[in-house]
Amino acid sequence: xxxxxxxxxxxxxxxxxxxxxxxxxxxxxxxxxxxxxxxxxxxxxxxxxxxxxxxxxxxxxxxxxxxxxxxxxxxxxxxxxxxxxxxxxxxxxxxxxxxxxxxxxxxxxxxxxxxxxxxxxxxxxxxxxxxxxxxxxxxxxxxxxxxxxxxxxxxxxxxxxxxxxxxxxxxxxxxxxxxxxxxxxxxxxxxxxxxxxxxxxxxxxxxxxxxxxxxxxxxxxxxxxxxxxxxxxxxxxxxxxxxxxxxxxxxxxxxxxxxxxxxxxxxxxxxxxxxxxxxxxxxxxxxxxxxxxxxxxxxxxxxxxxxxxxxxxxxxxxxxxxxxxxxxxxxxxxxxxxxxxxxxxxxxxxxxxxxxxxxxxxxxxxxxxxxxxxx
Amino acid sequence: xxxxxxxxxxxxxxxxxxxxxxxxxxxxxxxxxxxxxxxxxxxxxxxxxxxxxxxxxxxxxxxxxxxxxxxxxxxxxxxxxxxxxxxxxxxxxxxxxxxxxxxxxxxxxxxxxxxxxxxxxxxxxxxxxxxxxxxxxxxxxxxxxxxxxxxxxxxxxxxxxxxxxxxxxxxxxxxxxxxxxxxxxxxxxxxxxxxxxxxxxxxxxxxxxxxxxxxxxxxxxxxxxxxxxxxxxxxxxxxxxxxxxxxxxxxxxxxxxxxxxxxxxxxxxxxxxxxxxxxxxxxxxxxxxxxxxxxxxxxxxxxxxxxxxxxxxxxxxxxxxxxxxxxxxxxxxxxxxxxxxxxxxxxxxxxxxxxxxxxxxxxxxxxxxxxxxxx
Numbered sequence: 001x002x003x004x005x006x007x008x009x010x011x012x013x014x015x016x017x018x019x020x021x022x023x024x025x026x027x028x029x030x031x032x033x034x035x036x037x038x039x040x041x042x043x044x045x046x047x048x049x050x051x052x053x054x055x056x057x058x059x060x061x062x063x064x065x066x067x068x069x070x071x072x073x074x075x076x077x078x079x080x081x082x083x084x085x086x087x088x089x090x091x092x093x094x095x096x097x098x099x100x101x102x103x104x105x106x107x108x109x110x111x112x113x114x115x116x117x118x119x120x121x122x123x124x125x126x127x128x129x130x131x132x133x134x135x136x137x138x139x140x141x142x143x144x145x146x147x148x149x150x151x152x153x154x155x156x157x158x159x160x161x162x163x164x165x166x167x168x169x170x171x172x173x174x175x176x177x178x179x180x181x182x183x184x185x186x187x188x189x190x191x192x193x194x195x196x197x198x199x200x201x202x203x204x205x206x207x208x209x210x211x212x213x214x215x216x217x218x219x220x221x222x223x224x225x226x227x228x229x230x231x232x233x234x235x236x237x238x239x240x241x242x243x244x245x246x247x248x249x250x251x252x253x254x255x256x257x258x259x260x261x262x263x264x265x266x267x268x269x270x271x272x273x274x275x276x277x278x279x280x281x282x283x284x285x286x287x288x289x290x291x292x293x294x295x296x297x298x299x300x301x302x303x304x305x306x307x308x309x310x311x312x313x314x315x316x317x318x319x320x321x322x323x324x325x326x327x328x329x330x331x332x333x334x335x336x337x338x339x340x341x342x343x344x345x346x347x348x349x350x351x352x353x354x355x356x357x358x359x360x361x362x363x364x365x366x367x368x369x370x371x372x373x374x375x
Numbered sequence: 376x377x378x379x380x381x382x383x384x385x386x387x388x389x390x391x392x393x394x395x396x397x398x399x400x401x402x403x404x405x406x407x408x409x410x411x412x413x414x415x416x417x418x419x420x421x422x423x424x425x426x427x428x429x430x431x432x433x434x435x436x437x438x439x440x441x442x443x444x445x446x447x448x449x450x451x452x453x454x455x456x457x458x459x460x461x462x463x464x465x466x467x468x469x470x471x472x473x474x475x476x477x478x479x480x481x482x483x484x485x486x487x488x489x490x491x492x493x494x495x496x497x498x499x500x501x502x503x504x505x506x507x508x509x510x511x512x513x514x515x516x517x518x519x520x521x522x523x524x525x526x527x528x529x530x531x532x533x534x535x536x537x538x539x540x541x542x543x544x545x546x547x548x549x550x551x552x553x554x555x556x557x558x559x560x561x562x563x564x565x566x567x568x569x570x571x572x573x574x575x576x577x578x579x580x581x582x583x584x585x586x587x588x589x590x591x592x593x594x595x596x597x598x599x600x601x602x603x604x605x606x607x608x609x610x611x612x613x614x615x616x617x618x619x620x621x622x623x624x625x626x627x628x629x630x631x632x633x634x635x636x637x638x639x640x641x642x643x644x645x646x647x648x649x650x651x652x653x654x655x656x657x658x659x660x661x662x663x664x665x666x667x668x669x670x671x672x673x674x675x676x677x678x679x680x681x682x683x684x685x686x687x688x689x690x691x692x693x694x695x696x697x698x699x700x701x702x703x704x705x706x707x708x709x710x711x712x713x714x715x716x717x718x719x720x721x722x723x724x725x726x727x728x729x730x731x732x733x734x735x736x737x738x739x740x741x742x743x744x745x746x747x748x749x750x
Contacts, residue, residue: 116535120542126535157539160491160501160532167495167570171563175550178562187553188546190562191569195542 027057027247034220036245037062045069048101050094050246052318053311059244060223064210069105076203076211077102078110080156080196081141083133084122087268090249090258090313091216093144098214098244100145107212109151110203110370111141116156117192126157134364136357140269143356148363154370156195161205161372165198166191172232173225181221181228197226200241206370212242220245249312252305254284270357273350277343280306286328287335298331306335306342314345402432402592402622409595411620412437420444423476425469425621427693428686434619435598439585444480451578451586452477453485455531455571456516458508459497462643465624465633465688466591468519473589473619475520482587484526485578485745486516491531492567501532509739511732515644518731523738529745531570536580536747540573541566547607548600556596556603572601575616581745587617595620624687627680629659645732648725652718655681661703662710674703674710681710681717689720 031038036058041047043066050056068075077099103109115129124132133155142148156162170190178185182193200222203211213223223243230238248257251265258266265283267276286300286307301307307328315321324341327333406413411433416422418441425431443450452474478484490504499507508530517523531537545565553560557568575597578586588598598618605613623632626640633641640658642651661675661682676682682703690696699716702708 116539116542119539121546126539157535163538164491164494164501164532167491167563167566170566171496171561173562175560175562185550185562186546187548187550187560187565187569188542190565191542191545194562194566 030217031058034224036060036220039244044101045105048097049316049318050097050312051101053321055094055247055312056098056244057247058217059212059242060227061210061240061242062212062244064239065102065212065242068210072106074207074209075102075107076110076207076209077107078112078200078203078211078213079215080112080114080199081133081137082114082118082122083129083137084118084124086132086136087270088137088140090267090269091246093269093313094246094249095214095216096141096144096146098246100147102212102214103147103150108203108207108209109146111138111146111151111153112159112162112199112202113137113153113155114199116195119157121188121192130155135361138364138367139357139360140353142360142363142367143353148360148366149368152368152370154372156199158372159199159202159370162195162198162202165201165205166195169197169229169233170194172229177228178225181225193222193225196222197229200226201230201238204238208237208239210239210242212244214244214246216248217245219243250305250308252279252283252309254303254305267346270350270354273343273347276346276350280309280342280346281339283309283339285335285338291334294334295331299328299333299335301325301328304328304335306338309342310345314342314349405592406433409599411435411595414619419476420480423472424691424693425472425687426476428696430469430622430687431473431619432622433592434587434617435602436585436615436617437587437619439614440477440587440617443585447481449582449584450477450482451485451582451584452482453487453575453578453586453588454590455487455489455574456508456512457489457493457497458504458512459493459499461507461511462645463512463515465642465644466621468644468688469621469624470589470591471516471519471521473621475522477587477589478522478525483578483582483584484521486513486521486526486528487534487537487574487577488512488528488530489574491570494532496563496567505530510736513739513742514732514735515728517735517738517742518728523735523741524743527743527745529747531574533747534574534577534745537570537573537577540576540580541570544572544604544608545569547604552603553600556600568597568600571597572604575601576605576613579613583612583614585614585617587619589619589621591623592620594618625680625683627654627658627684629678629680642721645725645729648718648722651721651725655684655717655721656714658684658714660710660713666709669709670706673706674708676700676703679703679710681713684717685720689717689724 030036037060039056039058041051043062044051065075079095079099099109113129113133115126118124118129119126138153175185178190182189200213220243223241227240230240250256251258251262253262253265255265260266264279267279283305285305286303288294288297288299307324310321310324315324328338405411412435414431414433416426418437419426440450454470454474474484488504488508490501493499493504494501513528550560553565557564575588595618598616602615605615625631626633626637628637628640630640635641639654642654658680661677661679663669663672663674682699685696685699690699703713
């Protein structure tokens with residue numbers, strides 16, 4: 001049993017839903033406020049874990065991508081690496097898994113290394129950013145399931161087309177439109193945003209086709225800006241970029257988002273399994289005041305960060321996840337045991353990831369990069 | 376005698392000054408309003424025609440460059456080519472002549488081709504911009520006196536250092552500071568301006584040294600912005616860029632600035648001599664109401680666009696210019712003859728320029744470009 005017992009738990013759960021959660025963010029409100037589409041599971045064949053479990057909750061123009069998959073038409077999926085740190089977050093892991101989903105369903109896959117942005121905005125030199133991308137981020141993306149033969153990478157600083165698009169797009173938006181989307185309009189933010197719009201649309205210069213950006217909801221302003229720009233550059237005949245949003249991985253203390261600012265509630269990828277397990281052991285759970293009550297009333301997995309980690313990351317198999325849910329719900333497992341099980345899964349995951357990153361680091365010469373003609 | 380006689384001419388000229396002019400722009404006011412230094416001829420050895428004749432009227436931190444010349448220290452001169460048109464203006468000719476002055480006095484010389492800007496802002500593709508630069512602008516710059524062995528060119532789109540600097544600088548300025556300098560702050564203008572600041576400082580990445588930008592006064596906002604940025608990036612130890620400003624070449628009808636918007640008052644480089652002479656023939660002069668009066672009172676070269684063309688562009692030799700001045704002033708030459716003489720000089724200039732451009736076009740493979748490591 002844990003010290004951080006949630007005593008305000010409502011024990012009369014309205015519906016039993018192993019994919020539901022009762023966390024802080026009001027995702028319904030986000031959907032309404034930003035005019036998003038609610039994610040419709042029926043749109044996508046063989047949905048991945050994140051889709052099936054309602055962790056993907058919204059998007060924009062998802063039908064465009066659904067149609068492309070169903071009709072076997074060309075489309076792309078794109079994401080970016082910010083090579084400032086030598087670790088990634090669980091949020092990035094979700095992005096990679098979603099890229100992988102679209103890659104497995106026929107998408108041309110582009111992953112850019114934002115070395116320009118990292119050099120300018122975060123003080124990591126282009127050389128250092130590039131080194132980190134080659135030695136860690138790209139191997140890590142491959143280790144989390146991207147196909148080395150089907151993924152094309154590029155360095156932002158080498159892609160003059162993206163800078164050129166950024167330049168062009170900057171002329172298409174007014175300062176007030178920018179403020180309406182971002183809340184403020186610092187010159188640095190403007191420059192980053194228009195270059196990012198260039199990145200988002202770049203694959204359409206290679207092949208005119210729809211594309212999807214799987215990302216966290218905090219990145220939606222970039223998607224909105226890019227869509228506004230597309231509407232304003234009709235002569236370019238860009239497709240409006242689609243997007244797909246995942247919920248946050250909550251901090252282990254139950255606050256809204258796992259973040260470096262709370263190191264005890266935050267697990268990095270990769271992280272030493274001992275350190276990760278220590279953090280899991282301190283996580284907020286949906287346990288009762290004492291063992292007796294828990295055996296009698298059952299736990300509340302909807303309030304439990306360990307269960308959330310199972311659901312979002314640690315358990316791939318739906319039947320096994322359901323089993324964990326009912327074991328808790330029916331009081332058949334106590335929080336201590338459950339945390340040990342989570343620790344086992346986490347240890348296996350971290351060890352496998354570390355091993356794969358090391359293997360993929362040795363395959364770096366086989367990674368495909370966009371070739372830029374520099375004449 | 377010309378149809379466009381200026382009848383409001385004040386015949387009692389306060390001072391006789393062959394390098395004075397009575398044109399529209401109030402350059403003294405500009406100096407005060409923008410906190411410029413008045414150009415001091417004593418600062419520069421062997422001043423060029425534009426310096427000697429008071430056409431260079433102001434600058435910023437000119438002493439820094441003066442010291443570098445006198446002490447034979449490293450410094451640079453930089454300018455940019457906007458390769459949108461296949462002609463240049465007389466204003467650009469002045470810039471080139473000033474670059475040449477500093478080149479002859481020891482400056483490392485950089486000329487960038489703003490292909491990124493031309494592609495984004497002016498709708499000329501990077502490929503087309505590059506073609507125009509190689510086939511016309513670079514040969515033209517060489518033809519107007521730049522030394523092919525001492526001038527280094529680069530294409531903005533290939534220079535990731537400049538884009539990186541632009542990114543970094545964008546984070547250093549606020550929107551309000553930007554507005555204070557430029558009057559407005561459209562995203563497109565912001566992006567162009569920070570990249571331009573990157574261009575202005577780029578040579579200091581190669582060699583830490585002071586540098587000067589000779590330009591028209593309308594470009595001073597870029598200089599001010601760049602100087603503000605330098606003050607804010609102290610860790611970079613950039614020298615504040617110096618600048619040197621020339622007066623406008625007035626339109627042939629006497630309005631403030633020769634501009635394409637008034638094609639009859641505007642001569643391009645190169646232009647067919649017949650067409651150029653036709654325009655000279657229609658120019659505003661400082662002639663009197665009739666021949667008799669002109670013989671008696673003399674003309675007013677200070678009000679004459681033909682004389683202004685002599686002074687700024689057509690007559691290199693000071694003694695010859697003085698002669699033209701007194702011939703007019705003393706009523707010894709009438710406007711018709713004087714225009715014929717101007718036409719002769721213009722024809723010779725255009726023919727020589729056209730011939731040299733053609734020769735230099737064949738030397739393009741010998742032109743030096745900055746080598747960018749793209750790994």
